[in-house]
Amino acid sequence: MAADKRVSDLLRENGLKATKGRVEMLGLFLKAGRPLGQMQIMEMLGLKLDRASVYRTLNAFTEAGIIHMAYVNGRHRVYELPDKCSGRNCHPHFSCRSCGMTACLEGFQVRYKGNLGKGFVAERQKVLIEGLCPDCKEK
Amino acid sequence: MAADKRVSDLLRENGLKATKGRVEMLGLFLKAGRPLGQMQIMEMLGLKLDRASVYRTLNAFTEAGIIHMAYVNGRHRVYELPDKCSGRNCHPHFSCRSCGMTACLEGFQVRYKGNLGKGFVAERQKVLIEGLCPDCKEK
DNA sequence: AGCATGGATGCGACATTATTGCAATAATAA
């Protein structure tokens, strides 16, 4: 598949061997266009990869900067491509306290007033808005 | 101790029995003035409470609104008093990606531009700035 | 003060998420 070739190259450009599992996982992130956790990845891939390999790949991708952890949902770590983020301005997420539904907030800017303090260096922000989704707001 | 009396009353005002463990834990939060996790709590209390009780108390306090989860540090959930927060404007935190050091950011305002979307209700924000602390910046 | 009662605790078992050691395997360079 031609898409696989591009994904493989992307992996090698980032210093990672283009193994089957990695190609499938990165392809999934590219195709999904939304944050993914370990369980979802394995289900979408048909449980073909070992759990440990999925975790190791998520860590490898994160260290390489191909993905980053978007947020923690309960006990689950959820990862995504950093494509909707620009530099230190990572896009925020919303989480429904009632049903656990989460969503990327794209049309939503975060601004800060004040400064961190002498010597601190900001590299990234994680913003999570908690509240109620439209469904849970009813009733 | 007179302080214990006040803490006990605070617990009862929130519909919680003023047991020894709860008085000690809430006293710790009031005295510490900084976010605390389960491990820190048990160490500071000399391991007098059972692990399960600490977790149950953290949950009870959270449901009562006496504390809330400030952030997740690796696998650890860290809680704090909501006294530095006002309504839906919870104060942000900083976390050093190198040493794991975290800090409350008090002189730091967060502003949003744009809106959530029809039907969404924002109740709380969790903002975590990741980067390097002064010590780790030196390297 | 003494007693009754229901919630809280201690303890062990369990659930879940994530990591690690190690032998087998597969991706890359020569």
Added chain:
DNA sequence: TTATTATTGCAATAATGTCGCATCCATGCT
């Protein structure tokens, strides 16, 4: 193609948090 070395699968282990249950104790009532 072969050699080299990172990666994988598998099982064991770690780490965090929850649950059931018998016991205990904080509270309200007498």
